[in-house]
Amino acid sequence: MLNSLKLCMHITHRNWIVYKKDLIANISPTVADPALVLVSLGLGLGSFITNVEGMTYMQFLAPGLTVATALFTSFFESSYGFYVRMTFENVYKAMLTTPIGVKEVVMGEMIWVGLKGAVMAVGVAIVLALFGLMSNPWLIPTLASVGFLVALPCGALGLLSSALVNNMNQFQTVYSFLIAPLYFLSGIFFPISQMATPVRIVAEFFPLIHGVRLAQALFWQRGIGEAFLYSGTILVVQSIILCALAYHFIKKKLIN
Amino acid sequence: MITATSLKKNFGDFSAVNGINLQVNKGECFGLLGPNGAGKSTFINMTYGTVKRSSGDLKIFGYDPDTNSREIKYRLGVVTQDNALDESLTVLENMQIYCAFIGVARADRKKRIEDLLEYMNLGHKRDALIQTLSGGMKRRLVFVRALLGNPELLILDEPTTGLDPAVRHLLWGKVRELHQTGTTIVLTTHYMHEAEVLCNRLVIMNHGLVAAEGSPQKMIKEHAPGYVGIFNIEDQNKIKSIIAGRDSYDFVEDTSGVYLRTQTLSDLTSFHSDHGLTPLQIRPSNLEDVFLKLTGKELSVDA
Ligand SMILES: Nc1ncnc2c1ncn2[C@@H]1O[C@H](COP(=O)(O)OP(=O)(O)OP(=O)(O)O)[C@@H](O)[C@H]1O
Numbered sequence: 001m002l003n004s005l006k007l008c009m010h011i012t013h014r015n016w017i018v019y020k021k022d023l024i025a026n027i028s029p030t031v032a033d034p035a036l037v038l039v040s041l042g043l044g045l046g047s048f049i050t051n052v053e054g055m056t057y058m059q060f061l062a063p064g065l066t067v068a069t070a071l072f073t074s075f076f077e078s079s080y081g082f083y084v085r086m087t088f089e090n091v092y093k094a095m096l097t098t099p100i101g102v103k104e105v106v107m108g109e110m111i112w113v114g115l116k117g118a119v120m121a122v123g124v125a126i127v128l129a130l131f132g133l134m135s136n137p138w139l140i141p142t143l144a145s146v147g148f149l150v151a152l153p154c155g156a157l158g159l160l161s162s163a164l165v166n167n168m169n170q171f172q173t174v175y176s177f178l179i180a181p182l183y184f185l186s187g188i189f190f191p192i193s194q195m196a197t198p199v200r201i202v203a204e205f206f207p208l209i210h211g212v213r214l215a216q217a218l219f220w221q222r223g224i225g226e227a228f229l230y231s232g233t234i235l236v237v238q239s240i241i242l243c244a245l246a247y248h249f250i251k252k253k254l255i256n
Numbered sequence: 257m258i259t260a261t262s263l264k265k266n267f268g269d270f271s272a273v274n275g276i277n278l279q280v281n282k283g284e285c286f287g288l289l290g291p292n293g294a295g296k297s298t299f300i301n302m303t304y305g306t307v308k309r310s311s312g313d314l315k316i317f318g319y320d321p322d323t324n325s326r327e328i329k330y331r332l333g334v335v336t337q338d339n340a341l342d343e344s345l346t347v348l349e350n351m352q353i354y355c356a357f358i359g360v361a362r363a364d365r366k367k368r369i370e371d372l373l374e375y376m377n378l379g380h381k382r383d384a385l386i387q388t389l390s391g392g393m394k395r396r397l398v399f400v401r402a403l404l405g406n407p408e409l410l411i412l413d414e415p416t417t418g419l420d421p422a423v424r425h426l427l428w429g430k431v432r433e434l435h436q437t438g439t440t441i442v443l444t445t446h447y448m449h450e451a452e453v454l455c456n457r458l459v460i461m462n463h464g465l466v467a468a469e470g471s472p473q474k475m476i477k478e479h480a481p482g483y484v485g486i487f488n489i490e491d492q493n494k495i496k497s498i499i500a501g502r503d504s505y506d507f508v509e510d511t512s513g514v515y516l517r518t519q520t521l522s523d524l525t526s527f528h529s530d531h532g533l534t535p536l537q538i539r540p541s542n543l544e545d546v547f548l549k550l551t552g553k554e555l556s557v558d559a
Pocket residue numbers: 256267271272290291292293294295296297298299337
């Protein structure tokens with residue numbers, strides 16, 4: 001068990017070595033994208049909206065942006081990134097001749113996206129706090145847990161699609177029909193309660209909505225305990241189920 | 257070390273390995289020969305569990321690779337047929353991360369890597385990205401990678417493909433040295449000479465089956481004994497008419513010449529004295545003749 005975990009960390013470490021070679025190019029979009037949304041929607045559109053749940057639109061939007069960052073960074077890493085490593089770079093082919101097995105490959109990649117999600121969420125939260133959008137900046141480090149918990153299920157979705165697509169183009173379809181709805185219907189841009197009941201029920205199964213609730217609780221300092229108890233648990237359960245599924249299908253890809 | 261019993265692997269309804277029985281003993285250098293698609297790499301991949309067998313039994317160090325692959329893989333070094341080097345990393349980074357994977361103690365890594373890189377003449381490329389290496393350099397690096405863990409069992413899937421003759425000899429030297437110090441080696445190759453000089457025992461596979469087994473010398477004696485004379489292709493009709501009806505000759509025509517195998521040397525030299533035909537070259541028969549005969553590329557006289 002301990003040995004297995006060590007092997008996972010080697011895979012995570014391998015990804016970090018590659019990632020840090022191009023640090024600026026890798027990090028800038030994850031910070032630039034939410035900043036763009038904040039300016040265009042928060043300042044632009046926000047000037048027409050004076051009050052959402054008793055706050056400015058900027059304040060409303062802020063927590064969701066940290067979570068969206070975790071979604072994108074984990075999904076892209078484990079879809080395009082993983083697929084390229086698996087299919088074109090044959091990275092895992094050599095790994096599998098070593099004590100590493102498919103289980104370690106999947107866990108190592110999950111730890112990697114989880115950590116990435118955590119760091120990115122904190123990074124974005126710092127920027128937002130500088131804009132004065134976080135009521136208690138001392139809570140910034142706790143957003144790491146939110147980033148991590150969101151990145152796991154979303155990363156697992158990415159791995160799952162890597163195992164199921166026939167070529168890279170098909171990620172576009174996954175993005176349009178799964179990731180984009182997740183992004184737009186998880187209560188980042190408007191309160192989830194305003195949506196039609198069927199949509200609300202479906203959205204309740206999205207990992208993202210629970211991440212958004214956690215982030216909102218932390219940003220607005222409202223019901224933090226309950227949020228972690230309810231949404232936190234759901235995210236953990238979803239992560240376990242999706243990781244198991246991802247493992248099952250990735251194994252079929254890597255072992256003939 | 258390796259025991260395969262009625263081992264089979266199907267891909268869909270195609271049978272890549274079709275019920276082979278073979279054993280590799282401790283300390284052997286075991287050759288696995290066979291034409292393209294014979295099932296060599298499929299067999300090799302089954303030994304460390306990246307291909308799951310369809311039926312039969314397979315044990316490596318007494319472990320089943322389908323259930324205990326990790327135990328096996330800690331003791332294994334592999335040169336895969338496709339290099340599978342990490343293209344995003346440099347030569348040194350590739351080797352370092354690999355040392356971590358196989359559990360080489362941190363303190364030993366640097367020296368182990370440097371020594372092997374120097375041996376394979378790759379020292380000057382230690383900081384190069386994989387993409388900037390030549391094909392043969394990548395191949396050499398894969399060999400280095402396989403040796404990092406001082407494996408008990410070394411599996412080499414066409415290790416010398418794409419290597420220049422000098423480097424090939426270098427690699428042979430290392431393989432011999434390892435063999436002498438007790439490493440068990442499984443080697444696949446399409447260079448018959450390589451198998452002949454390195455392997456103490458080998459099998460020839462064809463269509464997923466073992467077609468023949470034994471030491472190189474025994475195989476030659478059994479399947480293609482004698483001498484081969486190579487004649488000018490223009491004399492083929494004359495030679496055909498001379499040997500017609502005499503079954504002590506094996507006859508192969510090829511764009512490069514006419515290959516005639518006989519039991520004794522005098523059967524060949526008599527072509528000069530009796531018919532005025534001088535062979536371009538006469539040599540003892542070798543593993544290549546056995547290979548061609550067993551894998552169905554040879555034309556018999558009566559065919
Ligand atoms: N993943 C796979 N799916 C389907 N067929 C496969 C797969 N892997 C191998 N095969 C088939 O199995 C057969 C044996 O392949 P294998 O790679 O074992 O041959 P080989 O003896 O190593 O040949 P070579 O000398 O060309 O390396 C081939 O016909 C090949 O097409």
